[in-house]
Amino acid sequence: MTSPDFATVDEAIATNLLGPWRMSAAFIPLMQKNRWGRIVNVSSGSGALHSMGSETPAYGVTKAALNALTIKLAKAVAGDGILVNAVCPGWVRTDMGGAAAPRSVEQGATSVLWAVELPDDGPTGGFFRDGKRVAW
Secondary structure, three states, rough: OOOOHHOOOOOOOHHHHHHHHHHHHHHHHHHHHHEEEEEEEEEHHHHHHHHHHOOHHHHHHHHHHHHHHHHHHHHHHHOOOOEEEEEOOEEEOOOOOOOOOEEEEHHHHHHHHHHHOOOOOOOOEEEEEEOOOOOO
């Protein structure tokens, strides 16, 4: 492994873990008061432990941490009417994904919106892509 660029690591932690965690902490009290809510963490297959490779370590490790946060939050709000899930939109043609990515922005967004629109008895504490559970 080459020497890590810890400025990149710090930025990835702030973006991929602390941002969603802070946002969740800010909104969970209101969701609990209303006994309803959806937290959808936009994760990545790069954060799945079962298939993790050596590429983009800061990105993959922080997405794995986001997946762990998803499980922790889902358990913390169980019974409060709040569903918490992680979604992998796939490799999407964005500035980050690049022109070679096989999925359109609309396809990636549809995967995320599926979790936003879950019924009250929908799953919580899971990792999904295109509405199907994927391995952590």
